Amino acid sequence: MTVYDIVKSRLKEIPHNEKLLSLKYESLDYDNSENQLFLEEERRMSHMGFRCLEIRRWVICGLIGFLTGLIACLIDIAVEELAGYKYSAVKQNIEKFTEFGGLSISLILWAALNSAFVMVGAIAVAFFEPIAAGSGIPQIKCYLNGVKIPCVVRLKTLAIKVFGVICSVAGGLAVGKEGPMIHSGAVVAAGVSQGRSTSLKKDFKIFEYFRRDTEKRDFVSAGAAAGVSAAFGAPVGGVLFSLEEGASFWNQMLTWRIFFASMISTFTLNFFLSIYHGKPGELSSPGLINFGLELTLEYIPFESFLFFPYYFPGGMLGALFNVINYWLTIFRIRYIHRPCLQVMEAMLVAAVTATVAFAMIYFSNDCQPLGQDSTEEYPLQLFCADGEYNSMATAFFNTPERSVRSLFHNPPGSYNPLTLGVFTLVYFVLAVWTYGLTVSAGVFIPSLLIGAAWGRLFGILLSTITSSQSIWADPGKYALIGAAAQLGGIVRMTLSLTVIMVEATGNVTYGFPIMLVLMTAKIVGDYFIEGLYDIHIKLQSVPFLHWDAPPTSHWLTAREVMSSPVTCFNRVERVGRIVDVLSNTSTNHNGFPVVAHTTENEEPGKICGLILRSQLIVLLKHKVFVERASSRLSQRRLQLKDFRDAYPRFPPIQSIHVSQDERECMMDLNEFMNPTPYTVPQETSLPRVFKLFRALGLRHLVVVDDENRVVGLVTRKDLARYHLGKDGLEELQLAQT
């Protein structure tokens, strides 16, 4: 606890970003604007039309799954090839110098190769698309939660992400390629479902119906699920991940489609990898990592109680990881924000990783006999006798996925306790340092690896103590449970992680101990600090909405949380006023209640509807003004298509030129506003407002008095401001960061 206290007191001195809510994040709108245009379109559509839409949704989900699987396959093959080349080169070099001395040249070669790979990846990320850094899971969580993170689902982001992750894994960093798959799947989904790419300026003119936040979100859920599915071979886990992170409303057909996308994704990956491995049809690699079908160790659930000693270290080590990483992230935010510095830090980490690994291998003298059925890809003999290999090298001189599998599967006695202990410590430090670098990389695999190492260590110690050659003697299952504990302690996912672990294991019977481990890890970890993703979301000051309002927030009512006064428009409003309001950068509102007969500076009017900035922009762009329409008979009537074409990148108001004459025109909003926005009375308690807002995925909620007059507007930031701190309800400050 002392270390923790020191770290904590130290943290207090650093300004707390996480006590702020950034104003730069906008909300997504999961409530359809049911204006006249929309209703007319829906009413025109026949039953058959809806069927066709449904079929199109299935086709899109199939495509999402297929493309996500392909991308996973591409990443896997690229990493295999590059890492294979790298390790072969270094291995030859080491073998050459082992006898004659001069291994420092090998070290330099290794470190240089690593740094080179990482440099290329880091440059791509830091200079071209910083949002592609990290695992992308916090960003996707935010997107599914309803926060618009700029550029998060663009094609460019996908390209950089895929390239970056290949570089960082091939560069030997303590990272995994699994987390980024989730982000990749989401981008694929966002792209495919819109039938166009704005980056490439290519519009296929298909799937236009789906060009709105509501529909897009559903597909992005499917994409994220397909990503999880491809990463871990866990289609059900993928669905649960999407639901756990994103869904506010469960719909049977939607879930079923998401599952379909997941299944296609893992199947595609499996199929193409089987061809790559030269055994077409033998579908044995359903995910980027799978813990191996061989993991059919005899399992006795009673032992799950003996697993108990680990439940606590999992949570505590996870919390420790998060605390250190939190500290480091604050440091990075303050001092390492220039791209060149970021690239240099990444290269430094790569070089240090190689050096440490080399030193560990060099000084370890843990030699193991090279069995016939060894799964080692690059067994390093180094100073071992012929027919033996260096066991430290199996952990370091390898891609992390392989190391995890070795820890699960290698027969008892493959590692000695000291090796594992030192490895755990070193890898822990490296992984903490690595997460948050400006490279594309996931934290799943390093977490699993740390956990598997100390888990196996524990198993070995246990079997030494009991000194029986019975079932206890197999440390592989302890490695599995340790991996689950460590990962759970870091990311704090619940049901979805349990299912992912079970699916990756391929063995249903491990469900019970894995659940217990994850549950304890979450409880213990939450006592100290939040999960890693939540920390990073908070440090970005994202207005993230949790499941419920803080329990002690019944004191607050809509009156206290709402923003007021509200800028309203009349049903028929002067163009000049609209332009002025939209151009006002100090307020930058995005939704405007439309009221009956109001003039400025008077008492508020009765609510008639709600119109969005994006809608007004389109109206201004097409100059849908009342006077003009009467003068020019050829005026094209605005259609939903015009709004869809502009979605999602509506031009800024500054780009729209409105002449002085036009400013005096009027604009009739009746047809375009949503005439039935959701409203709440002023006395509504915060939890009630929260529930309505969250369940329906709203962006704006109008607060009215008992005469139905607009008195305020509740947006995401008004709700996300309140959260439960250590000393009760706290209020975050809004800031223009």
Place this chain on the structure above:
Amino acid sequence: MTVYDIVKSRLKEIPHNEKLLSLKYESLDYDNSENQLFLEEERRMSHMGFRCLEIRRWVICGLIGFLTGLIACLIDIAVEELAGYKYSAVKQNIEKFTEFGGLSISLILWAALNSAFVMVGAIAVAFFEPIAAGSGIPQIKCYLNGVKIPCVVRLKTLAIKVFGVICSVAGGLAVGKEGPMIHSGAVVAAGVSQGRSTSLKKDFKIFEYFRRDTEKRDFVSAGAAAGVSAAFGAPVGGVLFSLEEGASFWNQMLTWRIFFASMISTFTLNFFLSIYHGKPGELSSPGLINFGLELTLEYIPFESFLFFPYYFPGGMLGALFNVINYWLTIFRIRYIHRPCLQVMEAMLVAAVTATVAFAMIYFSNDCQPLGQDSTEEYPLQLFCADGEYNSMATAFFNTPERSVRSLFHNPPGSYNPLTLGVFTLVYFVLAVWTYGLTVSAGVFIPSLLIGAAWGRLFGILLSTITSSQSIWADPGKYALIGAAAQLGGIVRMTLSLTVIMVEATGNVTYGFPIMLVLMTAKIVGDYFIEGLYDIHIKLQSVPFLHWDAPPTSHWLTAREVMSSPVTCFNRVERVGRIVDVLSNTSTNHNGFPVVAHTTENEEPGKICGLILRSQLIVLLKHKVFVERASSRLSQRRLQLKDFRDAYPRFPPIQSIHVSQDERECMMDLNEFMNPTPYTVPQETSLPRVFKLFRALGLRHLVVVDDENRVVGLVTRKDLARYHLGKDGLEELQLAQT
């Protein structure tokens, strides 16, 4: 298609119950009434208080899981013992008479035993608790959907259900004991979470906070999940079942708790069964049925495309099952509604089942050698040579669970095609006839059995055609896929069923073909008729809300669907008027908007709140009148506890005596009404109203005009009325059935 057309034309002549909505079903209210009392209580509660509540929720979920597991265990042991006794007796008898002739005596013994068991079960159900009939899944679906089915979660129902299911399975009917577990789990949950049993008049004075629909629903979800988990050893499947059927809002902690209950449930069952089987600690039976850990048949997913021929029969045979059962159910509703008739029909079916089974065994001459590792519990030699057994008997002379396992696991060649063909046909007829009898029984196992039989038949034929001794030769996996297809075709569940099947199999790799099979079965089946549970829900005229409003319902607005005029109360209302309104049996409203200053027959008042019948009843019972309060200073202030004590069985208005003097008193509703009910404007489209209603689990939704005056009230029946028929949107009639 001809048979189908005949059946269909025949059906048209029978009056269609499913075109009605019964008025007898009330809604549950998943929206907290946030009145002053409630808000005061919530505000008084500290952060610690909420933590304690959370812990209590976990404890309750643990208890639910434990008790559900115990009940499953009890059912399993009772069925094993009784069936064991029965089959031993019959077997001895048959063996005695085989040589000398006179097997008709054996037949009579068998039929009599079966009928006796079934009679006892049917009497319990028909005379004491008719709601305990069937699998209970339609009822739980309705409960989770928000419909209050009378008596569905009472202790008495549980007792009858458990007793009934033991009798019907022991009585040899073509039924399973799995479906009823879901109902049992739900009842356990409803009981435990309330900390009392109204049937037993026992109040433990604990968990009082949870005495409202919102909280109770969450626990019932957990109970249903625990039931699935115990039935199939499928904890994740259980969670998904609950969510697929019930949840309108997904909450991470809730899901996690449900999963905890499921895990505890399967673990408890497994543990106690292992003791019963004399191998404590060897946890090999996680569910009432599991397809066996031995099912590690080598699986090649490419074969899943070869499974394709079955995808269609599954859906079609399922649809055929449903059509016949639908027809039969209508027949039963019309002609067999007296309890004695129901008991007699059940006995008849039992006797016929025994007779048919006997005849089949008798005339079959499919003898198989009795292997060393045979899993047969009661191998019948009959006319076979020594060391052989009658293979038809393995299918009939056995509990259905064992028969399913035999079909999955017995080595190739255990059955000849003719046996399987005849068995499929006969069992199909028996199962259709049986479902809907007045006995507690599930349809899962018979469906699996039918599917497994024709699946295995298909496998055998395929291997005969290809005549290879390769991997194709194992018909067990074809049986598995056939079982999935048949079950999917009947019940039409999607994701949850896939996961249940995978968990019951214990083998993750079967996920892909099972998903494809279930998907096809659903699409094909839905073309003909709905799923079995939906048919029964419709035939009960239950106002069930589906996921979305019918797609073509954008034409309708709240104005058209709402009920109006609405009976409103003033904020301070005369007791006499309240009593009169509540006593009016012709309207029987349950929710009343509270308005400011209105008198009858005038224009509607502005909405101030909403009060429920149940709240008014409690107020009347405690005589919370304004005049009285001022005269009697000792008057106890009404607390939330008073409402909770009366929950959920509020007394009828007739039981409350209000004197003539008291009728003139006034009642102040301000403190008790929900001051912030959700409202929508009249122009809101039906899909939008539907979404709000369904997402928040509302019972009453007030429709207001632009002055905030009450113009109508939307309830569940107003929304459930609209559904998509073959010829577009149809409207069901309300009826006092």
